[in-house]
Amino acid sequence: MTGGGFLARNIAGFTQALESVVVTEDLCHAPGLMQGLDPRIKVVTLMLFIILVGLAQDFTLLIAIFILALLLVLLSKIPIALYLKRLLIFIPIFTAVIAIPALFITPGTPLLSIAGKAVITAQGAHTAGLLIMRVVDSLSLGLLLVFTTPWTKLLQALRWLRLPSLVVDILGMTYRYIYLLLHTANSMFLARQSRTIGGFSGTENRRWLGRALVTTMVKSQYLSEEVYLAMLSRGYQGEIHTLNELTLRRRDFIWMAFALAAISLMVWSIYL
Amino acid sequence: MHIPDGYLSPATCGAMYVVSAPFWYVAVQRVRKVLTHRTVPAMALFSAFIFILMMFNVPLPGGTTGHAVGGTLVAIVLGPWAAVLSISVVLAIQAVLFGDGGLTSLGANCFNMAVVLPVVGYFIYRVISGNSDVNSTRRLVGAIVGSYLGIIAASLVTGLELGIQPLLFHTADGTPLYAPYGLNVAIPAMTIGHLVIAGPVEAIVTGLVFFYLQKSHSALLSREASQKSEGKLWFVWAGALVVLAFATPLGLLASDTAWGEWGAVELKKALGYIPQGMTALSNLWHAPLPDYSVQGMGDVVGYIISALVGIAVIGFLLWLLGRWISRKNEIKKNRSSMGGSAG
Numbered sequence: 001m002t003g004g005g006f007l008a009r010n011i012a013g014f015t016q017a018l019e020s021v022v023v024t025e026d027l028c029h030a031p032g033l034m035q036g037l038d039p040r041i042k043v044v045t046l047m048l049f050i051i052l053v054g055l056a057q058d059f060t061l062l063i064a065i066f067i068l069a070l071l072l073v074l075l076s077k078i079p080i081a082l083y084l085k086r087l088l089i090f091i092p093i094f095t096a097v098i099a100i101p102a103l104f105i106t107p108g109t110p111l112l113s114i115a116g117k118a119v120i121t122a123q124g125a126h127t128a129g130l131l132i133m134r135v136v137d138s139l140s141l142g143l144l145l146v147f148t149t150p151w152t153k154l155l156q157a158l159r160w161l162r163l164p165s166l167v168v169d170i171l172g173m174t175y176r177y178i179y180l181l182l183h184t185a186n187s188m189f190l191a192r193q194s195r196t197i198g199g200f201s202g203t204e205n206r207r208w209l210g211r212a213l214v215t216t217m218v219k220s221q222y223l224s225e226e227v228y229l230a231m232l233s234r235g236y237q238g239e240i241h242t243l244n245e246l247t248l249r250r251r252d253f254i255w256m257a258f259a260l261a262a263i264s265l266m267v268w269s270i271y272l
Numbered sequence: 273m274h275i276p277d278g279y280l281s282p283a284t285c286g287a288m289y290v291v292s293a294p295f296w297y298v299a300v301q302r303v304r305k306v307l308t309h310r311t312v313p314a315m316a317l318f319s320a321f322i323f324i325l326m327m328f329n330v331p332l333p334g335g336t337t338g339h340a341v342g343g344t345l346v347a348i349v350l351g352p353w354a355a356v357l358s359i360s361v362v363l364a365i366q367a368v369l370f371g372d373g374g375l376t377s378l379g380a381n382c383f384n385m386a387v388v389l390p391v392v393g394y395f396i397y398r399v400i401s402g403n404s405d406v407n408s409t410r411r412l413v414g415a416i417v418g419s420y421l422g423i424i425a426a427s428l429v430t431g432l433e434l435g436i437q438p439l440l441f442h443t444a445d446g447t448p449l450y451a452p453y454g455l456n457v458a459i460p461a462m463t464i465g466h467l468v469i470a471g472p473v474e475a476i477v478t479g480l481v482f483f484y485l486q487k488s489h490s491a492l493l494s495r496e497a498s499q500k501s502e503g504k505l506w507f508v509w510a511g512a513l514v515v516l517a518f519a520t521p522l523g524l525l526a527s528d529t530a531w532g533e534w535g536a537v538e539l540k541k542a543l544g545y546i547p548q549g550m551t552a553l554s555n556l557w558h559a560p561l562p563d564y565s566v567q568g569m570g571d572v573v574g575y576i577i578s579a580l581v582g583i584a585v586i587g588f589l590l591w592l593l594g595r596w597i598s599r600k601n602e603i604k605k606n607r608s609s610m611g612g613s614a615g
Binding site: 006009010013014017020021024047050051053054055057086098102105107108123124126127128130131134135137138139142143145146151154164166167169170171172173174175176177178180181182185202203205206207209210211212213214216217218220221223224225227228231232236237238240 | 276277278279280281282285296300304308309310311312313314315316317318319320321323324325327328329330331332333337349357361362364365367368369370371374375376443445446447448449450451452453457476477480481483484485488489492
């Protein structure tokens with residue numbers, strides 16, 4: 001095992017995470033359909049759609065939802081390549097691990113046999129298909145929310161949904177400091193890499209990793225104390241106040257009417 | 273271990289949110305009581321740290337790599353309630369921003385990784401470490417064993433959640449609607465992977481960090497937050513375990529069909545579907561306490577009793593392990609002090 005590979009892999013991971021957060025933030029401010037909607041309406045309607053995906057039991061409905069999500073992605077000016085990339089990073093891994101064996105393992109009427117031995121059953125294909133479509137749909141709807149709503153707006157919506165303010169405040173600040181700690185960890189690994197010629201043994205790498213983690217932990221502890229003092233000096237008394245108020249506009253009502261109509265229609269199609 | 277959307281039925285997802293809710297509530301109350309106004313920055317910074325910890329790519333002996341959760345470590349440093357809260361925060365951010373774990377399955381993921389993992393890990397850590405010194409080997413062993421068993425327990429619960437899906441939710445012809453594998457596949461698939469890879473990663477990371485904390489920042493290991501609850505801890509966690517043991521059969525009851533009916537009708541359907549697995553599993557469950565394999569309510573009572581007996585046996589074994597380590601330490605200490613005086 002080479003030390004360089006281990007360090008590089010970690011640096012790549014941190015950089016990727018930072019990049020994806022930055023890209024997401026940028027997209028949230030693009031002028032698109034979903035970006036212009038009130039976050040509260042968006043959270044509620046998209047969550048309803050995701051629950052609907054969970055309830056759906058046939059392909060037509062799941063495909064209909066996927067087409068709707070795709071349409072919304074296009075209308076919200078989300079680069080289709082980026083959306084597919086995010087979607088497909090996940091799909092192949094899970095398809096291989098979960099869906100493919102299900103094709104063969106699920107007992108039922110044989111549909112197709114490969115090499116005379118392995119038999120794909122109709123039930124297996126149905127199960128695997130349902131699972132794939134459900135994950136694709138839920139992920140598409142989730143991405144739609146994340147790509148069009150800044151984190152702060154999302155938290156405002158959660159606060160409106162009666163999530164305790166303490167939890168909302170923690171979520172907000174955690175997001176803020178993940179950035180900072182990612183940078184800190186990244187610099188630590190870069191510094192290590194810049195001083196490394198050749199490689200280290202696995203044991204040595206693990207030891208260094210342990211020290212790096214403790215350092216990051218202690219740093220975060222000191223920082224939390226400093227942040228607390230900074231908050232106190234700005235008049236913090238246990239409550240964080242925000243200035244911008246959310247207001248509903250006409251397009252919010254139009255979207256809400258459309259979404260609720262679509263959802264009722266789909267629920268009706270499930271139970272009738 | 274992050275369950276995505278679409279694997280669990282909406283009913284299970286809802287149930288898991290309900291199961292996690294009281295833990296979140298108590299965690300918020302407890303943490304606020306100890307940290308007061310400091311709660312927000314302290315929890316936020318620590319959650320951010322856990323997020324980073326989960327991103328670290330850990331090289332394993334043998335060439336593979338893995339990621340740790342760090343739940344037991346957090347519980348040791350911050351106390352179990354703060355761990356419940358901060359890991360839940362991290363899981364929520366991972367689900368929303370990175371699509372790591374689903375939104376509907378967030379309740380289930382939080383229960384597995386933010387409740388079961390730190391609670392089991394911390395409990396075992398406390399049992400093994402007893403009243404030993406903060407810098408003792410006994411504590412280090414406690415942290416390592418605790419973190420390993422904590423993540424195994426979490427994977428077991430995850431496997432259970434996934435495994436009951438095809439039993440409870442399928443079409444008339446037996447096609448599973450959600451996660452397709454029964455308990456006979458889901459539980460081994462989850463636990464074996466964790467026994468071999470994720471468990472060791474968790475143990476290595478927790479052990480290393482604990483070791484360096486002992487060496488250079490032992491104040492972090494003996495802070496008031498975790499110290500304060502120490503006296504009541506035995507009762508609190510023993511109580512929680514008993515409640516959980518009693519809730520085991522209730523969990524099956526809550527999902528659509530009643531326990532007795534589920535046994536008679538659904539099992540027959542299931543028998544046509546995964547015969548060996550079901551019989552193997554029922555043998556597995558009834559073998560230690562054969563007297564309780566009576567029908568109907570007897571099963572429920574047997575379930576509870578076997579859960580309690582299991583907990584007692586594991587607790588006793590861990591206590592023995594702790595005693596054994598401290599004995600060894602004492603002998604070592606005596607020897608070295610005697611050697612010192614002789615020299």
